[in-house]
Amino acid sequence: MRPNEVVLGSLLGACKVHRMHELGERLVRDLVLMYPYNTEHHVLLSNMYALSGKIDKADSLRRDLRDKGIRKVPGISTMYINGKIHQFSAGEKSHPRINEIYLMLDVMIRELKLAGYVPDTTSQIISGGGSGGGDDDTNEQEEKERALLSHSEKLAVCFGLISTKAGTPLYIFKNLRICQDCHSALKIASKIYSREIVIRDRNRFHSFKNGLCSCSDYW
Structure with a gap:
């Protein structure tokens, strides 16, 4: 077979x-x-x-x-909160509460890093990237990290944190497979904020709770 x-x-x-x-x-x-x-x-x-x-x-x-004109399908994370549908793409700029969301993102990333999170930029490719050494490498690494930290899942979680009561589970639908870095970050976030974070991605459900995921890191 x-x-x-x-x-x-x-x-x-x-x-x-x-x-x-x-x-x-x-x-x-x-x-x-x-x-x-x-x-x-x-x-x-x-x-x-x-x-x-x-x-x-x-x-x-x-x-x-x-x-070849083949374009990657953009990742979209969707939430339903307070009777409304909210959608986020990577680097989202159009949401009416986007400034609050990015302020929360800054706070969340600082707390994640204090808890041991290290952004995994290994698979983050920057268009036109090349290694010229020195400052070029540093700038490219910073650009990769900025792109990584504004993935749609992270923005959706931040919106959920500022829009719901403490302890409320967050439910997110993602049209693509969740990336390795977001998976690692949301495990830690679930523990820091005492929230269950449920993401239905293209392949399966991920229920993040107390620093663990229901998929046992196989997805």
Whole structure:
């Protein structure tokens, strides 16, 4: 029986957890061949290259997608609060409470870092990025971190924190797979703020509670 997208996706999750990058690359290449127009698989392959330290390959793959006119589906996180639907994209600017949300984001990131969170920029690729050494490397790292910290899930959680009573569970729907960094950050956030944070991403439910996730870090 030929493995399908679900089976390969589960194996890929195990590869990420155990850092079996070579096998992970092979699995994602199979997914790309099986589903050539699913941009999420191309992004996964790019991320696996980055995790393996193959930044040139990651950049090359993303340039190839741009040249072919294949665009990544933008990640959108959706919440239903106080009778209204609220949607967030990475780097969101249009929400009516966006200034409050970013103030809360600054507070949350500081508290996460005090609790041991380290932004995982390994798979964050900046367009046109290159290593010129020195200040160039520092600036690129800072740019990667800024992009990472404004992912839609983090913004949605911050909106939930300023819009609901303490202890209220937060429910978020994400159209794509949650990234490694957001997964790590929200585990810590659930403990710091004593909140259950439930995210339904493209693959499964993630229930973050007391610093743990219901998926046991396999997704």
